[in-house]
Amino acid sequence: MTDLLLPVLHAAAEVILSRPGMAGRGHDAERFTADNRQVIVDALVRVPALRARLREDLAADHGQPEAKAVVTLLLSPDDDVVRAGLRLAERLNRESATRRTLRKRHQEKTDDLRSRLATAKGRHEHSDRAFQSARGALADAEKRAEELDTQVAALQRRLHDPRVLASNLLAILQRAPDADDEGPEARDPRNLRTGQGQGSELPLILAAQAAGIAPEVLATAFQAIAAPPQPVPAPHRVTVTGERHLRVHPIGAAEEIGGSSVLVEAGGTRLLVDAGLRPGDPALPPRDIDQALTGPIHAVVVTHAHTDHCGYVPALVERLPDLRILATPETTVLMPRMWADSAKLMSDRERLYRQWGAGGEVLYSRRAVEAAVQRCEEIPFGAVRRIGDLSVELFPAGHILGAAGVVVRAGDQRVVVTGDISGFRQETVDGYSLPDSAREADLLVMESTCCTEDHSARETRVTDLVRAVEEVYTAGGRVLIPAFALGRAQEIAMIMRRHLPHVPVLLDGMAADVTSSFERITADRPAPLRILGNGVSRARRPDDLNLFASGVVITTSGMLTGGPAVQWAARILPEPRSALFLSGYQDEESSGARLLRLVEEQAPHLSINDHGVQKEVPLRARVEMMRLSAHADRRGLIDIADEVGAREVMLVHGLRHRQRDFAKVLQVRGHTPATTARWGSD
Template sequence: MSQTPAQLLDAMILDAARAAVESPMYAEEQIDVPGFAKVNREKLLDLIACVPTLRAELARKYRDDLADTHPRLVALLGADGAGSVAAAKALRGPRPLRMPRGRTRARVGGGLPSGNGDGQRSPDPAAIRRSERFGRRLAEVRAARDQARAQRDYARTETDRLRRDLEAAEQDRDESLAVSEALRAELAAERARAAKLATDVPAAAAVLRAALLPPPAPASVVDVDIDPREREAEGAVGAAQAAETRVDPRISTALAKTEVTPELLLAILDGVLAPPAQAEQVWVGEPREIVLTPLGGGTHIGGSCMLVSAGDVRLLVDAGMRPRKPMDDAGPEHIDVALTGRIDAIVITHAHNDHAGYVPALTARYPNLPVICTPDTAALLPTMWNDSVRVFERARDDCAQRDEPLAEPPYGQPQVLAAQHRIREVRCGRVVEIADGVTITLFPAGHILGAAGVVVSAGPNRITVTGDVSDLEQASVPGLVVPEVARGSDLLVIESTYCGDHGSNREAEVEKFVRMVAETVGDSAAAGGRVLVPAFALGRAQEVALTLRNRLPDVPVLIDGMAKEIATIYEKQTAGSARPLEIYGDQVSAVRPGDRQQLLRTFRRGVVVTTSGMLTAGPAVTWARSILPDPDAALLIAGYQDEDSPGFELLELAEGDRRGTFALGRDELEVNARVAKFGLSAHADRRGLSSIITDVGARDVMLVHGVASKQRDFADNLTRRGLSVVPTRRWQLTE
């Protein structure tokens, strides 16, 4: 026996005290159990004697100790209720556990006779009945408690299910709104084009010319705005085709009445469409001071904005949002500098939020401000802006739920609609005058669909701003080619996102990605698994989908989230061009609103490409909950991850092939899936940036849109090569 009878009795009473304080009567109180046991010792003895379930529980717990101990302890925990009550009374005395002579081993579960040898009388039957009633009541209370706990657990489970259903419904709603807003923007653009055609003489001339001479195939059209990489392919027009005229019968009848030949009318229309080249204008005005001031995105990434001034002409290149900032302070860091005076125009290099997300706030302040960008960027901007409005609304809802002050968003739906009407599409290569001899010229920059650099000219002085650039060809867009108009600029402002990367093998990264997908999905539905690729909605997701379609044509691919609307825009914008993009079809399809929950259960082999790229929100979180616990699945991260993002934490967990639980939102997930990262960068690395800088041959170079420490190292490298690298701050042309 490991305990003396007295110690064993104290332990039993302490256990009874614990059972008592856990009952509903004391559930809400903070009670010191040992103190409670000491004060209520006699009552706890009665509780043990009166509650059969408690006696049985203690008998099981102390079975080994009861085999060789005092008979009264055995009787206290025995099956006989009367004997238990009698033992409880006997154990109240000053020396209740004095061992009798000739003690024998007692059998657990036995009871005491009515006459127990100590002169104790048999218990009162009424007391026994009261004890039994008390025991039944306690059993009922415990059963009610257990039922309440079960109901609570069920309610929690049901709450989690309803929360996930609500998240899915909100995602479906957001996607439907995105589609609706995209269609509304497309309709507005078509109406604007129709209104413009009503007074567009060149457009009317083009219609008449088409009736006289059907235009050559799209691949043969030569336009001053054409991408220089495509000029050679589109410059061949057959002489026989050019000479052939097929006049519309209605025009033939009209010409016959006026005695005007089709050839004469064709010559007149050609003169309207392509007027004789004017002599090159020579700047004869006063020399203009040209100045560039970075207002955001200089020595950091996000909120990109450059103010370019030429005399009293002021224009902005980009106006982006800063991530992880309060939404009432998320615009370019020093945008107030630009807001002190007039702004003649804003040029958007591409549609990413960190370069264009703040534009509706500016057009709300400057209602007549023209927003200049390429046609592809113009098609993408409404979808991106509308998504930002939904992000602002969710942020306000979160603040309201946490009872925090509600920050004012930079803009809402009306401001987005107004900004759409301010967009002015300009093709690459076309010279556009902003005001008083200050012109801009856009050129293709790679990076994503529609991305462009800009050359700002004021007389003989020129500043070139690249925006985000990629010198390597991607599946979705070709790489940058430096235009002649940019060569020899006074200042080149170039992004430096990956200026610390000394070289990356893009094809090797593509091969790595394709291999990991093939290993996971297998070559049959029976042996296959799923791959989740969280990707940025604009650019990266389409690049991943095109890569999979080209390299793994037998692997099913689903595109989910806002990425699927962007993919549709990619297809529409490039249809009929020299590089049409076919993303959907064959094995690539979009997840329709309302189908996600079913696909989570039924889609067992293939790849899901969806937003958000850092696992912060969106359908990627929903898919990750299903895929991460699956040992046959993989989650492949396709790009940069902020240090405080869930994607970054997941990569850290996966380092060294470690496994464990991962917190994703409110859920704790077991990570059994393969987790890895691959690179499909849309930015030029150090080698590519150096090549572009050398090709432009500018007088001065300014590094922006990068990490300050890496910019300093790259600037030192360029300086050693004899290049003039100026600080990332206000720059003014000096003679």
């Protein structure tokens, strides 16, 4: 509230200054009022004529009731009334000053409390972020500890299993010494298969020389321990020669992608090449696995550690406790991590179903993973293992670290199973390398994932990805690249590190864990894989979800079906300057495929499930498919078929209509396509 006397005092000052005696002195009414307040008050009390003059000048409404009352009293003809008006104005002014002081103090206290509240809120948010980060780190640590416990328990069991020990010791002795030269060529599996040209000999030869026996004898001894000869059957039960012919039956991923498994038989021996999971929620076993299990299964040979090729193996071990698991050394290291993750997802899903009163199928538990790890036997490229009436040899298949094709032999017959295969050099692995034993085989069982696609040169695809990332980063945006945890994530991280070293890169979730495994597996090689460091680091959630303002995030799942990629997508998709680049195959029912369709339709939102909460996420970011396939395309598959030169070619791990079209191409080139079904003598 303002000083109630001021309007009257200011008007009185103007009247006084207008008198002839004050003219020409240059007085300012406002300043005069401030300097002569008491003189003007005295004049009001003593000079009725001044009050009369002011009553005419101040006839206008002064707004506030208090101000109107004070003006009326001060301009009264009665001197006593004027004095009473002065006392009233002074009292009201004191009360107004008191109220102003109280309001000021109240405002100061309010501001102080708001500041304290903001500080407390900031501390709480910081503590909450720290708690969430610590909880995430604890969950990761618990997961890693559980995986280590699983591997330690399995290793302890393996130490007491002479068959597994003998097989793995033989693998070490048959492994070629590492090349001395640095560079990408030193990573090429073709340079690791033999000691030729390296001035060194296989450890097996050196061990045999030290023992004073032939290398073949030493290898046979270890083979006998790893696979003891079976008792000779009674004469009337001797199998006829015809029963030792190879028989092949694709029981998974015959005319679909995922759930790979091929049954190979000869005589009384039956083995599986791969036993993968079919994608879905929940994941499912190979489509016809129960048919294969109507008889004994003596071994499963795993081509590589992707779950669509190895994910069902622990379930097999639960059903077949003596099952042998054979794979490359790299794959035997990577598989337990994939199995443990699958077991955890199954357990979490079962727990969720129980909460809703429903039943959920769990294909296997952590105990099954431990048992499967115990049964793993390493086979280096080029080494031969005997399994009953069959022998197997692995060769480099490209695709991902440790991936192998398989040559299965029974007598004079041979079948080659490619697994997932590629012929081009990648950042983490080189292309396939066929051994002589694969050439002119009786049957080539070949993957056909990309059998009707003609991919552009890999260098072109890498250049396109690098250019797109640079554009988004320069504009100040973030790039999310959902990627498969095993192989694709490491490949993209190394591309970023090589071509865009100035762009920060985060690896999140399982992609970061598998990257550490890649580095450990190759640490002792002449050209180890160095991925983390120099701008590539692990993500720290939840902090980095908002604090990582510009750069690249590589995380799982590759099809946006779950994992950290969903949390990142919920934040990045609404940002107009940011981008989401899908990098691999998208199942038709996956969130990634749905996102691509919505972008093509110019839909405004994507519905995603973030930790059980359905969210409508605005689609403002740039969304594109940046294919960096690790599968051979049509031209690459033709080259493989030509190089193997098998009598017949069976297509698996692909879509039926594409296989039909590609089979016609093979036929035109002089190959004989076999029906994707049972093959061989019965």
